[in-house]
Amino acid sequence: MTTLWRIEGRGPMPIIRAANARLDDELEPLPVSWSVFEDGSPEAGRIDILFDHQPDADAFVREIGLEPDDVDILFAPLPDEDWIAMSLEGLPSVEAGRFLVYGEHTSGDLAEGQFGLWIEAGPAFGTGHHGTTKGCLEALDKIDRSDFRPATVLDLGAGTGLLAIAAAKIWPACEILATDIDEESVIETVENAAKNGVKSRIEAVVADGFHHPVLEARSFDLIFANILAGPLITLAPGIVSRLEKGGRVILSGLLEEQSDKVEAAYDALGLKRIDKAIQDGWVTLVYAG
Template sequence: MNTLWRLVATGPMTPLREAADRLEDADPAPALSWSCFEDGAPDRGRLDILFAEQPRVDDLLETIGLDADDPAIEVDFGPLPEEDWVRLSLEGLKPVEAGRFVVHGAHEKENIPSGKLAIEIEAGPAFGTGHHGTTKGCLIACDRLEREGLEPASVLDLGCGTGVLAIAAAMVWPDARIVASDIDPEAVTETGVNADKNGVLDRIDAFAADGFQHDKLDARFDLIFANILAGPLQDLAVQLADRLTQTGKTVLSGLLEEQIGAVEEAYAKAGLRIEHTDIIEGWAILTLGR
């Protein structure tokens, strides 16, 4: 195996989270893998980046918007011993608690607190391991809606990524019809793998679709999760409202706190109003109804 290189940045969570988002948006990806997670406190973070080849560190830091001279941010860089790279990359994916759910990797299966609903999701190409505030917030909303007495006959996870929200819905609403769609066929495949791993493969109908452009999405749902981005959320407002039953709820995320107003306006025009707002690490999670 060739030598891998590792950069670790620790400091305030906000700039590290923004750096991780820039890595996510970069094309081509400048690193082999990366993870950003809390480091002892909600406002403290750690960004772990692995490289297949030695990078130009100054150029990379500039690209992701980190200032190596900032005394609040500590940057450590060097080669990673071959025997350690898998262990260290897994250490960055600690279990994430969201309401009664715990999203975890296989390496943490034995460490799940009793009384929790465990969802096993490995880090992969699709979005949704629970470590991002939007996914965590949607899981918290799912838990809250079930506790409030929502009993959907049908649930849609629009832009399903890893399928974590569809899997959560299948766990708390065993009689519901669960549909999951994503524009990326690779995400649909991963949703199937994860659904099988969590014992709900026969409960989830997953397929590729661009927005609502699929025959199976020409239906009404009692609950719709849409963890995508602010722009697409606004573009899909009328279609999403049309697919929601009269008493249905939708959980929207993928938008920043400062984007709430624009998204709220689009959905108000479509006949939906915000009933609950969660803010996690600057990301907004909106629960809406008619």
């Protein structure tokens, strides 16, 4: 298995959020994933950045604006046994609307009437513990309660496939496509769909944005895009052009201070914002076509 390398930064939340925003840019080397958390209080933050190769850590943290005088930096390989320990001991199940995201170690938390999503922690993004993923699940639950029933769903930048799996669980009749630029994430999506009993319902492909034959001349009633603010803006014309009339778009992966620019991009293309929610400083937007 590939050894993961981890950069951890702990410091004031504004500095941590600014570093996260810098990761919207196409920095080299690109990490495989990163997450921001509160670190004991809303004013203190932690950013965890994972690589599948050993980066020049000093140069990388400087490039994203983390200075040792302001932020405590830890850089070390993350052995496989440590990653497993983090997934089993450090990640509780997560409730989001009627959904419960759980690992094998917390499967007993699933209650009657909940939609269970079995997702183990790993390098792909999307375990439900991040405010963006939780926000998307809550938005999905809310639009289902409004009697919106899509026939076709696209999970753009699927990561673990969590959102595609959630759609398959809550809407048994819909057709679902999950895409990601990273091949490992697509493999994980397929594996997670199988574990959750919905493998036959989800088509998963490696695609950079909309550059794939399977996406040509296709449109969707619901599009998830839980990625980053920069790509959300870049992909806005493609997302809007592939949305069926009366469809819905659920966007996340952006901080509060990035929301205005993302909203402006979709407003300019004629979509109507129908919901906006904030989880730990992260924004989820819902638009109607």
